[in-house]
Amino acid sequence: xxxxxxxxxxxxxxxxxxxxxxxxxxxxxxxxxxxxxxxxxxxxxxxxxxxxxxxxxxxxxxxxxxxxxxxxxxxxxxxxxxxxxxxxxxxxxxxxxxxxxxxxxxxxxxxxxxxxxxxxxxxxxxxxxxxxxxxxxxxxxxxxxxxxxxxxxxxxxxxxxxxxxxxxxxxxxxxxxxxxxxxxxxxxxxxxxxxxxxxxxxxxxxxxxxxxxxxxxxxxxxxxxxxxxxxx
Numbered sequence: 022x023x024x025x026x027x028x029x030x031x032x033x034x035x036x037x038x039x040x041x042x043x044x045x046x047x048x049x050x051x052x053x054x055x056x057x058x059x060x061x062x063x064x065x066x067x068x069x070x071x072x073x074x075x076x077x078x079x080x081x082x083x084x085x086x087x088x089x090x091x092x093x094x095x096x097x098x099x100x101x102x103x104x105x106x107x108x109x110x111x112x113x114x115x116x117x118x119x120x121x122x123x124x125x126x127x128x129x130x131x132x133x134x135x136x137x138x139x140x141x142x143x144x145x146x147x148x149x150x151x152x153x154x155x156x157x158x159x160x161x162x163x164x165x166x167x168x169x170x171x172x173x174x175x176x177x178x179x180x181x182x183x184x185x186x187x188x189x190x191x192x193x194x195x196x197x198x199x200x201x202x203x204x205x206x207x208x209x210x211x212x213x214x215x216x217x218x219x220x221x222x223x224x225x226x227x228x229x230x231x232x233x234x235x236x237x238x239x240x241x242x243x244x245x246x247x248x249x250x251x252x253x
Contacts, residue, residue: 068108078101081094082098096216100163100166102132103162111158118155119155120154120161121150127148133166142185145186147187149190153196160227161224161247164245165198168200169185169200171217175204175205176204185201195246195248200242203239205239206241
């Protein structure tokens with residue numbers, strides 16, 4: 022076989038390889054575009070469903086007059102909003118497998134304090150960057166939501182201001198989340214507050230976390246210890 026024929030065969034093989042690479046690249050690009058479009062569609066539907074649930078709860082809250090029922094509906098609305106915040110943060114994140122706890126807490130504090138319209142309550146944050154698996158994001162978010170809501174609504178009756186401290190850091194192999202207020206202290210006879218703490222305890226069991234509530238003199242201190250080895 023002469024050099025010309027061999028060279029031609031080599032060029033033909035190169036052309037075939039380049040065509041295969043081009044075809045495969047096109048297929049992968051189309052698959053990625055379809056997956057991205059599907060992800061956006063799922064995100065859109067989830068947001069719409071959460072907004073619908075929130076609207077229904079808000080509508081029902083406006084139609085009832087019983088204070089206890091209104092408080093319960095408002096609590097459920099806050100939980101739905103917490104899940105919505107989780108969903109928004111996960112979708113906007115570059116790493117959908119991990120959930121930034123501290124960034125979420127900043128968002129939640131801004132939402133809760135803003136909706137409470139309480140300018141007499143000072144918020145102090147000391148947040149170390151902590152990431153947990155996305156699968157643990159929803160129960161963790163609900164725990165934080167309950168603790169902050171209890172501190173805001175039950176720790177500070179109208180006319181009483183004060184301070185709420187939220188801290189996140191590593192401690193002896195755990196992620197430590199602390200929420201301390203200078204309010205009136207935990208009223209264990211308060212049904213709404215008691216239900217919220219029951220939710221916290223159940224979710225902490227799911228997260229394999231420990232929760233401890235103590236008297237802050239004045240106010241209440243709640244510490245959640247989430248084992249680092251459960252966050253991988």
